[in-house]
Amino acid sequence: MAVDTLRGHFSLSPLKTASATQLMLNGTDQFRADAERLSHIILEMQRCFILHLCKELAPGNVSFPQFFLLAALDHKEILTMSEIARKMGHTTAAASGLVARLENLGYVVRSVAREDRRKVMVCITEKGSALVRRIREEMVGNLMKMMTQLTPGEQKAWLQIYSKIYDYCQAKEDPPLRSKSRRDLLASRRFENGTR
Secondary structure (H helix, E strand, C coil): CHHHHHHHHHHHHHHHHHHHHHHHHHHHHHHHHHHHHHHHHHHHHHHHHHHHHCHHHCCCCCCHHHHHHHHHHHHHCEEEHHHHHHHHCCCHHHHHHHHHHHHHCCCEEEEECCCCCCCEEEEECHHHHHHHHHHHHHHHHHHHHHHCCCCHHHHHHHHHHHHHHHHHHHHCCCCCCCCCCHHHHHHHHHHHHCCC
């Protein structure tokens, strides 16, 4: 009887390990499935926010990257082109194009730093600040409408979860600058050699 119990113990052990492994795999599969679902929800919410939270961000008006930059300038007042590039995750050339479009709309102005004339400073205008305030106000109103679809407990949970995600994103390093393409490198060499 003792031998049977011992044999039974050893024969059941692989089954227990297999079911534990299967449970772990199922948990991992579920974790991945949840992450995939969240990925889809986040993309759809971004689209929804951009299209429905504010008319100013609708196609043909201010793009979301332009608004993001304006909001950063409204908060910081002045940023250098390299700071803008780092914040936006762009090359300096791409950031310069973004700033140029905003400058043409009268939302920002560029100037050179007194101490180093090579350093370009970007500052938001009153018109740009007014746009940021208008967009934020419209977003807040639309978010309040959205929040009426949630119970008070769900509203608090949403805020707590988003606050945690926000803190995580803020703690991460600034996005690295995209590596220069071969064409960009050749163009910069031609510029340095005076053979544009």
